Amino acid sequence: MSTRGNDWEDSTERLELHRPVRGDISGLYEILSDSRVWGHYPSQRHTSPEQTEASVQRWIAGWNEVGLGTWVARACGDAQIVGYGGCTVRHGAAWNLGYRLAVHAQGRGLATELARRALERATGADPHLPVIAYLLEHNKASAAVAKKLGMSLAYRGPDTANPDAAAIRLIYADRPLTDEQLTAIRH
Numbered sequence: 001m002s003t004r005g006n007d008w009e010d011s012t013e014r015l016e017l018h019r020p021v022r023g024d025i026s027g028l029y030e031i032l033s034d035s036r037v038w039g040h041y042p043s044q045r046h047t048s049p050e051q052t053e054a055s056v057q058r059w060i061a062g063w064n065e066v067g068l069g070t071w072v073a074r075a076c077g078d079a080q081i082v083g084y085g086g087c088t089v090r091h092g093a094a095w096n097l098g099y100r101l102a103v104h105a106q107g108r109g110l111a112t113e114l115a116r117r118a119l120e121r122a123t124g125a126d127p128h129l130p131v132i133a134y135l136l137e138h139n140k141a142s143a144a145v146a147k148k149l150g151m152s153l154a155y156r157g158p159d160t161a162n163p164d165a166a167a168i169r170l171i172y173a174d175r176p177l178t179d180e181q182l183t184a185i186r187h
Contacts, residue, residue, distance in 0.1 A: 010071065011076065012113035012114060012116070012117050014075060014076055014110060015075065015082070015110060015117075016073070016074045016076055016077075017071035017086075017114070017117065018071060018073075018074070019060070019063050019069070019071065019072075020070060020071070020072050020084070021056075021060075021072075022053070022056065024056060025049060025052050025053050025056055027072075027081035028052050028055070028072065028084060030081075031081065031083060031084070031100060032045070032051070032052050033046045033052075034102070034103060036103045037100055037101070037102070037103060037106075041136060041139075043162075043163050043164075062088050065089075066089055066126075068086070068087060068088075068121055069087070069088050070084055070085060070088060070098070071085060071114070072084050073085065073101075073110070073114055075105075081102070082102050082104075083100055083101035083102055083105055083110065083114070084099065085098055086098070086099075086118045086121075087119070090134070090184075091184045091185060093130075093184035094131065094132045094173070094181060094185050095119075095122035095123075095130070096133075096134055096185075097115055097119060097122070098134070099111050099114050099115055099118070099145075111141070111142075112145050112148050112149070115133075115145050115149055116149060119131050119149055119174065123174070130174055130181065131151070131173070132154070132171050132172060132185060133145070133149075133170075133172040134170075135169075135170050135171075135172070136159065136167055136168065136169060136170065137156070137169070137170050143170065143172070149174070150174065151172035151174050152172060154172060154173040154177045154182065155169070155170065155171035155177075155185075155186065156168060156170050157169060157186075171185060171186070
């Protein structure tokens with residue numbers, strides 16, 4: 001657990017959103033190592049705190065590079081991490097909206113709150129870049145969040161990087177994507 005006081009960067013009705021710091025690693029590892037949150041992509045589950053540390057370092061670098069990135073989410077007034085999410089730049093072609101919540105925080109609309117705030121901040125930071133949600137077809141909950149945000153399906157096809165050869169990748173977007181953007185985003 002990280003005790004950070006009120007140094008959050010942003011918030012929603014029920015979440016405080018912080019830039020990640022090294023002190024968040026253990027709380028994030030609890031989420032990232034939980035097989036219940038990786039049902040749609042089991043090979044991505046973290047099996048060591050070092051994997052989580054590497055993710056946190058990437059998130060910090062993203063914030064330093066573009067001034068926006070993945071937040072660590074806590075319930076308002078609570079020090080316990082309930083998830084993470086935000087928008088990062090994917091291959092210079094789009095803002096990639098992503099989020100993950102602890103099992104106890106799922107099913108209450110928190111992902112939609114976090115995703116809505118991230119979409120607002122990304123379009124405010126660089127309105128020329130589209131915002132996408134890059135997800136697997138069988139991840140129905142993530143697709144539902146993208147649709148609630150008004151995003152439309154822009155791509156459906158094989159997920160060539162996935163160890164599951166039958167996996168289908170979906171890309172939702174906040175606007176039509178060019179062929180060049182789709183090519184850059186898919187790889």
